[in-house]
Amino acid sequence: MRKKLRVGEFQEFGFAIDFRFDSQKYTLDQALDHWIEFVESQGWGFGGGGGEGSDILSGYLVIWLSG
Secondary structure (H helix, E strand, C coil): CHHHHCCHHHCCCEEEEEEECCCCCCCHHHHHHHHHHHHHHCCEEEEEECCCCCCEEEEEEEECCCC
16 A cells, blocks of 8 residues: 555655757757756756757656755
8 A cells, every 4th residue: 555655665756757958059968968957956866868869858857865
């Protein structure tokens, strides 16, 4: 039941995310740098990226929990 309700050790602290950036204004590396800077400033973590020639970043966004 705890797993079904996502409580205790079954809590989820992240989610999958996909978003499009303005490829006319930013390269993939620039967009990813700006995104990571924002994510880290919020105390979050991000694992993911995008493909060359693509204007979509995708990955998993998580909140870092301290001890």
